[in-house]
Amino acid sequence: MADTTIGTAAQLRDPNYTPPLAKAVPLGIQHVLAMFVSNVTPAIIVCGAAGFGFGSNSPDFPQMIYMIQMSMFFAGLATLIQTIGLGPVGAKLPIVQGTSFAFIPVMIPLVAGKGVDAIAVLMGGVFVGGLFHAFLGFFIKKIRFALPPLVTGLVVTMIGLALVKVGIQYAAGGVPAIGTPEYGSAQNWFVAMVVIVVTLGLKFFTRGMISVSAVLIGLLVGYAVAFMMGMVNFGNVGNAASFALPNPLHFGMEFTFAAILGFCLMGFVSAVETVGDVSGITKGGAGREATDTEIQGATFADGIGTAVSGLFGALPNTSFSQNVGLIAMTGVMSRHVVTIGGIFLILCGLVPKIGAIISTVPIEVLGGGVIVMFGMVVAAGVSMLSDVSWNRRNMVIFAIALSLGLGLQLEPGALQYLPSTLKVLATSGILPAALIAIVLNLVLPEELADEATEEVSGGMAGHGHGSLPHDDHV
Structure with missing residues (x-):
């Protein structure tokens, strides 16, 4: 209020x-x-x-x-x-x-x-x-x-x-630590999980500004824990x-x-x-x-x-x-x-x-925070998708864009023969998915919207606008 x-x-x-x-x-x-x-x-x-x-x-x-x-x-x-x-x-x-x-x-x-x-x-x-x-x-x-x-x-x-x-x-220790004994250690994950647990607790069990600042407070608590565990180095602060x-x-x-x-x-x-x-x-x-x-x-x-x-x-x-x-x-x-x-x-x-x-x-502290933040980005996208009417046309657009975009990001070697410039853009994931979705949405006829979806969804047809299926006999 x-x-x-x-x-x-x-x-x-x-x-x-x-x-x-x-x-x-x-x-x-x-x-x-x-x-x-x-x-x-x-x-x-x-x-x-x-x-x-x-x-x-x-x-x-x-x-x-x-x-x-x-x-x-x-x-x-x-x-x-x-x-x-x-x-x-x-x-x-x-x-x-x-x-x-x-x-x-x-x-x-x-x-x-x-x-x-x-x-x-x-x-x-x-x-x-x-x-x-x-x-x-x-x-x-x-x-x-x-x-x-x-x-x-x-x-x-x-x-x-x-x-x-x-x-x-x-959360596991950072890219430079990959392949070292420290990467993925219990200490690293403990610190990251402190941030996640504190953030979730404040987000859902408090109100007002404390809830809004849950990620920041979670990071501060994780930072304090890391400091007590000897993981914080202030060597560069004095030189700044x-x-x-x-x-x-x-x-x-x-x-x-x-x-x-x-x-x-x-x-x-x-x-x-x-x-x-x-x-x-x-x-x-x-x-x-x-x-x-x-x-x-x-x-x-x-x-x-x-x-x-x-x-x-x-x-x-x-x-x-x-x-x-x-x-x-x-x-x-x-x-x-x-x-x-x-x-x-x-x-x-x-x-x-x-x-x-x-x-x-x-x-590791930052890792706990960004796991929450990036997960919320995905959740925000899913929330936006709940407003979509999931007919066959839209399911096809989403399926192709997601499959190619995410697939090329996960397996960049599949485009090893592309010129370096195109490879960088294509393996970003987000750009090919966005372009495919925009183009297909503009060119595919709306007539597909009224057709059945079972043949492309294995019988798991959507019910539109994020609604749940209902039983007419109840």
Whole structure:
């Protein structure tokens, strides 16, 4: 229930209303706490995939700290673009921006084992993909027809499925530990399970902000347990600077066809996700539909925020769905509250010591957190698919897209004769699944919708819209 001491009902639904500062600041920080872990995790995953050393003596370690730092800074900057606006850029709504998980399945094949030099390729893709994303703002409302729940649900499910392996590897000790006696040890799994159990307990047996911050609190408890077990190393925190500004082209910038195409295609998916988040905010916080101007401004801000991030060594930004739910929970629609949260993120991004402290979190602790987060991504996709009418046409589209997308990701060697660029894109899993689903949805005739499904489902026909079968004789 909304706190009526913050303002009247009409004020709470007004994006331009500013609550008293004593209320606005805690509410703004609350938004940051809800998204903080999800925002910095992609940087750690990408650095780990590239082969950065996680020890304080690794020469690549400062580069990971820098990327974590930029994840915070540019999430805050992109949030301010959304809430304050720059002309037509920005929805001027309480939209929290953060580093997107959706791009990870595309980024990992581009950098896998290639070290810090491969990050320049990512930055080229982030920059061009961001510009393409912003360009979509001019006609985003007109292309939503190509992405019904069948396609978007499949895409979100595939993103989660592509990431669950990362969570298991982290919980077992991290990619560098694979093949060593420590990998998969009881100690590693104990720490990861502490995070999972605490997170689930808080999520389902508490309410309010504690429930919303369950993953963050679970990580803190796991971190404390790991510290008591001697798994935390603070060696690099003292060496980190107290203040540092973003460095233009920190990792350099290299343009490759694979990276550009991958980021542009995922930018298309991200743009539609943002439309959903904007609609969710206006419905949940103000009880109305989002205007075309708000949706267009949000898409512009998404893309421009991502492009600017690429110039300074950060990863793609998008609207964060968990904060949409937080607005509905608090009942406070004020964009100025979220602006305060964005400023807090920027301040964190200017202090490398914060990034150094985050980097002391043992990989096993992070593994427990991401197992929960990535599993929730899959669950979100399944929830979206429950709105699909499961006739033969839709079942065929889903089956082929899932089989080829997931299959090629699990067995990349099946495409060993493809040119390297196409192989990277095809084995990401998410891109082939999305393309197949979009194309089939556009070309297969709707007439198939009325035909029986038993011949392709082995008798296990769906009942549409997630409904259960019923017995007419009861």
